[in-house]
Amino acid sequence: MVEKILSRSVRLMFASGVVMGAGMLAQSAQAQDVAPQRVEITGSSIKRIAVESALPVQTLSKSQIEQTGATTAADLVASLPSMQGFTTSSASVNGGGNGTQTASIHGVGENYTLVLINGRRVAPFNTGAAVNLASIPLSAVERVEVLTDGASALYGSDAIAGVINFILKKTQKDFIVEFTYSTPQESPKGKTTNFAISKGFGDLNSDGYNLLLAYSHDEQAELNAADRSFTKLGGVTPFNEGGKPYMMNMLSRNSIPANVFANTWAAGTASKTTKGVNPYKVLNGNCPVPNSYASANRCNFDYAATVELMPELKRDNFLASFNLNINDNLKFFAEGMATNFTNVARFAPPAQPLSVDLNSKLFKDSIAPAYTKLGYDPSKITNMTMNLRLLDAGGRTDEWKTESKHFATGFEGNFKNWDYAVSYVFSENKATDTPVAGYASSDKLNALINSGTYNPFLAPSAATKAALAPAVLHDVLDVTTSQINVLSLRGSSELFKLAGGGASLGLGVDAMKQTYIDDPSIMAQGSTHAHPDRDTNIGGGTGAVPVDASRNSWGTFAELFMPVTKQFDLTAAARYDSFAAVQNKRLFTLDQFNDLVPAGSGAQGNKQSAATYKLAAAFRPTDTLLIRGSYGTGFKVPTMQNITQPFSYGGSSNAFMFPTLPANHPLADLNRDEQEYDLLQQGNPNLKPEKSTQGSLGFRLEALQNFSLGFDLWNISIKDQIKTLSQKKLFTDPANYSIYYYRFFQPIQKENVFAVMQKPFNMAKADYQGIDWDHTYKFNNSYGKFAVNWTGTYMLKADLLSGTPGDAVEKTVGKFDSYNNVTFRVISKLATSWKPSDRYSHSVTLGYHSSYRDQPISADIDTTVFTRNADGSAGDPVDMNRTVKAYYTVDLQSKVNFSKNLTITAGIKNLFNQDPPFSDRNAGGGNHLGIDGRYADPLGRQFYVVGNMKF
Incomplete structure (x- = not known):
């Protein structure tokens, strides 16, 4: 069955022009003049010669990384066709991601993709497994290895979709200075700059040691929705579909001056309207602020026109690496990395419904006259809500500071023909959320309103801004700390001889303690029945709960590599993991008001364990053909937050x-x-691990000396998936x-x-299937060296079953799904390079995302798409089922080696200045509207220059 699917899909892709690009089969070891070095590659614990193996591992060298034009680790990961479904900086800003940028292989999800540094775990940004890529400086990365196959049998939990391994620089001797400057053509907003220096001391081979020190600084300027034509209108963006004019009409009832809603009236009152009134508009005849639109007797605010598309980012990183050859069979290593990352995220001014005191002077002077003018008796109103947009406080702006520390040390050596490594890892992320603007103290705001100092029914001005200023918050709201401590021991050795060579065994054991501490301020916790005197943050979250939780785990694995013949080898791996119950020092129970009451400390959830395995095979019937396949199981434990989250x-x-x-x-x-x-x-202590099965079948064919084809059919099935x-x-x-x-x-x-x-439950099931391709053609002639590389992913299946009664399987490939995500049918990259001489090199890269079905809009439920009248106003709400157009970009790059010590690279991203395609979505991906910033770059055409100097 698998072979039939692969054959059918390959024919389909060739017929539709969807395929071409990859890496050549490695030359055989016998063809080398020197003995090849045995190395440990991602996906295996056994040191071996680095050739194409039974597992699909893609390696990006330093030069390949530079060719992408990426300036950050997140940009690099986002450029890979196998990646989709990750958190971007734009979605993180407007969607509550706290400034994180993540990775997700094949759209399975960021919590199913394991991110490593030098083969070792990194602290996640929360209680799960997702790593904030913003803490990894790209200038310190030597190469990246991406395993697009499940690896729980080696790495344990979280590696269901695969592994991304960032290999950092080491053993460098030169003093290197690097800089990058990139700016959009349209304006400097969104520009990026990078500066990095590094210096090595000592040669590991001749001196027996090497010390590498490196520092880098990165910056990205913010880009606002108002800076681009396709987002500046936000919730009133016009568009055409099928030759007919339509418009989005997504405005907020939270406005400035405030709208009011008379929720209840005295019994017997003839008019009981809750439709809303804007007292200022009724009394003055207009809505006085930009991005505010009249609707009957109220004003609605276009919040999406005021948000960021890309945040302001700053990163400082220091890296130190030390390697020492103690003797021929023992090496000591230590590496440390410290990163300070700042993400200044801004979105719309705070929106907040507030109760209105019907006996207040504010009601009598600013609200009652409007109702009287409309012919209503304001004395009959018995309950009223004010819907306020605090424009005078500014856009809600959070300064997220993340301090990352990563330290690894240990010994590597050989004892009685066993290669071994013992290591200890300490990794920590500390994130601090400080409001810069936009957020306000509830107590101070109410005091200003009650005293008459601030009137929310006046048009904003310098005077109202000054009046509100004492209520704007600037103190720290929240501090979270995520930490892991890992102790590992692993070894490998050849056990016996087979016809194809030596059979090798790899063994390993590791123990980990994961800790998560959330220390919200009293302001972030807010008032409750038990603590009515506490202040509350208007515009931000409330009800935050302190957490101090930890969980211990251990695992052990074995891997056996067997070269049965010269042409055929087998690999079998098995692992057992055990996770203790979560220990929480801050337990809570609910009182009769659903308020939290401290309940001491204790265990939450259950002890959990899992056994996983993997089988892989590689068959080389000829020197030019490799056929490979694998099958295995995986698991993912519930995050601590899944278990411990209080009500x-x-x-x-x-x-x-x-x-x-x-x-x-x-x-x-x-x-x-x-x-x-x-x-x-609320968490669920009864959650159990998610379980998966995954398999792959593929081939690499070097049809000609300079031409190779590669396909891998893969499949992942997850059951007991944790969803809400x-x-x-x-x-x-x-x-x-x-x-x-x-x-x-x-x-x-x-x-x-x-x-x-x-609330999370083990309620869902998911099935993913697709084909990765990787093809390369290289040739030389009198004009120089040429190479064409085409990589891509064709998704065959991304089926979700929610687990709720009556729900059918949701087929999500090529459509906006019920969880507000998109799985693209095709993502591909075609890269061509030309090297006319050792001094010059040039490249052209084509990136492609296929079209997809947009979010279906219902006239009755969503009410966000309307017909557009001739005067540009909104007509009637309509149903809308449309297709988002395919998105492509073309990038150019030229590199000049002026000398062996100086290289300058210049390039253009998005050569044809392709705008992101229009989308009518009203959920997912943040608060900007008109496009989906998760899937397309809003910067447009960009020019960049990179310099590299060695001394």
């Missing part, structure tokens, strides 16, 4: 209509029509999910509101 506020939902509930339902009185409702979150119910499912299907509806005391509004619980 707490989890942010705001997307905009939904209130669920359809019977009039006598106990929560029916909380109906506020369409708005962003509150979300709640989607927001759309929860809000639109009350018949099945009303058990997750709550009456929640909102500490900012200081009243009960409607909230929906999202």
Whole structure:
């Protein structure tokens, strides 16, 4: 069956022009003039000659990394066709990712892709496994190895989709200075700069030691939605579809001056409107601020026009590496890396519903006259909410500072024909969230309003900004620390001879302690029934809960490599892992008000274990053909947060209509029509590990001396996948999910509101299948050396089964799915290079993302796409099912070696200035609208120059 799928897919790709690009088969060891060095490659614990193996490992050398034009590790990973489904800086800014940038192989997810530095684990940015790539300086990277196959049988949990291994520089002797400058053509906004220096001391071979010291500094300037034509209109972006004019109409009822909503009226009152009134507009006839649009008697705010597309970034990194040959059979190593990474993330000014005191002077002077003018009796109003946008506070701006420390030390040697390594790793990420602008103290804001100092029903001005300034927050909101301590011992040796060579055994054991500490400020924790005196952050999260949790684990593995014949080898690996229950020093229980009450410390969750295995084979019937395959199992333990998360506020939902509930339902009185409702979150101590099976089948064919073809068919199936119910499912299907509806005391509004619980369960199943290709053609002539490399991934399947009753399998390839993500059918890269001499080299690279079905829009549920009238105004809401166009870029690069000590590289990214394709999505990927910044670069055409000097 596998062979039939592979054959059919290969024919399909050739027929549609979708294929071509890769690495040549390594030359045989017998053809080398010198004895090849045995090395340990990603995906195996046994040192062997670095040739094409049974596992699909892609290696990017330093020169290949430079050819991509990438300036950061995240940019490099994003450029690989096998990567999709990761967190980008734009999504992180507007989507709550706290400034992180991650990796995800084959779209399986960032928590299923293991990231290593020099083959060793790195501290994640939270309680899971996802690593913030922003903490890895690209200037310190010597090469990158990407294993696009599951590797739990060697590495344990989290390697279901594969492994990315960043190999850092070592044993350098020269003093090297590097710089990079890149700027968009349209404006300097979004420009990047990089400066790096490194110096090595000693030669490991002749002197017996080497010390390498390196420092780098990176910066990226912010890019705003207002800086690009395709995003500057935000929620009122016009577009054409099928020759007809439409427009997005995604505006917020949270406005400045504030809108008010009379939620309830006295019994018998004829007019009971909750449609909203903007007192300023009613009394003055207009909405006075930019990005504010009139709608009947209220003003709606275009929040998406005020957000960032790319954040301001700064990174300082220091790397030190020391290697010492103690004797011929023993080497000591130590490496340390410290990174300070700052992400200044800004999105829309704070939006907050607030209760209105109907006996206040504010109501009588600023609100009642508007209702009177409209013909309503304001004395009949019994409950009112103000929907306020604090434009005077500025856009919500967080300065995320991440201090990363990574230290590894140990010994490598050989004892009685056993290659061994013992190592210790300490790795830590400490993230600090400090508000720069936009966030406000609830107590101070209310005091300013009650005293008449600040009037939210006036047009913003220098005077209102000054009046609000005392309420704007600037103190630290939250500090989180993620830490791992790992002790490892592994060894490998040849055991016996087979017809194809020596059979080798690799053994290993490791122990790890993972710790996660979250220390939110009192402001971030907010007020509760038990602590009504606490202040609350307007515009940010509330209900944050302190965490001090840790979990111990250990694992052991064995790997046997057997060259059965010269043409055929087998590899078998098995691993056992054991995870203790989570130890939490900050336990909580719920009181009668759903408030958290401290409950000491103790264990949460259950002890968990898993046994995994992997079988791999490589067959070389001729010197020019390699056929390989593998099959194995994997697992992923629940994150500590999955298990320990207390009942707490989890942010705001997307905009939904209130669920359809019977009039006598106990929560029916909380109906506020369409708005962003509150979300709640809570861990599940009964979660168990996710389990997977994965396999691959592929070949490498060197049809001609300079031409190679490579395909790998792969498949991953995950069961017991940990998921929460989607927001759309929860809000639109009350018949099945009303058990997750709550009456929640909102500490900012200081009243009960409607909230929906999202709790993780082992409820889902996922199946992924695709084909990776990798082809290369090289030739020389009188004009120089030429090479063409085509790599890509063709997704055959990305099927999700939510596990909820009545749900069918959701086929997500080539469409915007129910979890607001896209799995592209095809991602590919075609790279060509020309080297006319040793001094000059040039390259052209074509990147391609296939089209996909956009988010389906419902006129009744979403109400975000409208017909567009001749005057540019919105007509009626419509259903919309459209296709997002394919996206491609062409990059140019030229490199000049002026001497052996000076190299200058210049290039153009996105040569044809291709805009990101339009998307009507209203969820996923952050708060900007008109495009999906997760999948296309908003910078446009960019020019860059790179210098490298050696002394």
